[in-house]
Amino acid sequence: AQRVTQPEKLLSVFKGAPVELKCNYSYSGSPELFWYVQYSRQRLQLLLRHISRESIKGFTADLNKGETSFHLKKPFAQEEDSAMYYCALSGYNFNKFYFGSGTKLNVKP
Amino acid sequence: GAVVSQHPSRVICKSGTSVKIECRSLDFQATTMFWYRQFPKQSLMLMATSNEGSKATYEQGVEKDKFLINHASLTLSTLTVTSAHPEDSSFYICSAGGQGNGEQYFGPGTRLTVT
Numbered sequence: 001a002q003r004v005t006q007p008e009k010l011l012s013v014f015k016g017a018p019v020e021l022k023c024n025y026s027y028s029g030s031p032e033l034f035w036y037v038q039y040s041r042q043r044l045q046l047l048l049r050h051i052s053r054e055s056i057k058g059f060t061a062d063l064n065k066g067e068t069s070f071h072l073k074k075p076f077a078q079e080e081d082s083a084m085y086y087c088a089l090s091g092y093n094f095n096k097f098y099f100g101s102g103t104k105l106n107v108k109p
Numbered sequence: 110g111a112v113v114s115q116h117p118s119r120v121i122c123k124s125g126t127s128v129k130i131e132c133r134s135l136d137f138q139a140t141t142m143f144w145y146r147q148f149p150k151q152s153l154m155l156m157a158t159s160n161e162g163s164k165a166t167y168e169q170g171v172e173k174d175k176f177l178i179n180h181a182s183l184t185l186s187t188l189t190v191t192s193a194h195p196e197d198s199s200f201y202i203c204s205a206g207g208q209g210n211g212e213q214y215f216g217p218g219t220r221l222t223v224t
Contacts, residue, residue: 032211044153044215051211056111086152094211095166097143099151 002027003082004089006100013077014108021072021103023061031032033063034088036099044086047072057081077107111137113205115216122193122223130188132203138183139205143213144176147200159186163170174177 159180204213
């Protein structure tokens, strides 16, 4: 069955510290993975997707098929990174999406 | 960037009545729209996928006769909660996709409260 697991509900780090938000998935086919972010009082928006291998706002994520993981990383957290982060999974045709339960990142000054 | 609107943002209705929620893509054509439900402090749960001009595909456990979805045009999808009950109270979010790259553009959500 398809599943996305984000084990941490809350992650608190100090400004300038590295941050890693964990995401593990279960999927029978070839997965497409995404990270979405929701800042306070704003709607969900795409942060990055594994197929484009891009770095957005200093965040990167590598798809590890062996470990079925897609962890989100940033070497130096900023206060404006404080938000809710959701990992999402889809199939190759993008006709369904499965979201993890989300991790709230709190970057302290 | 692509903008998706939802209307209303909040609605309170009495048990047994029906409520319609609209989802519009304002500056692009969305061949596919998704409807999610989000409970407090929980994840988004995909309810159904709607493709313009065809019947929606519902996820397992979602009653299609209760949650009527219509996607009559490339810019509008509607979700009608029929004969609403208090347990239907939730945050309903739509998103629009169909750009071929998997990116979804989310609406701001609709808070439904059934009394």
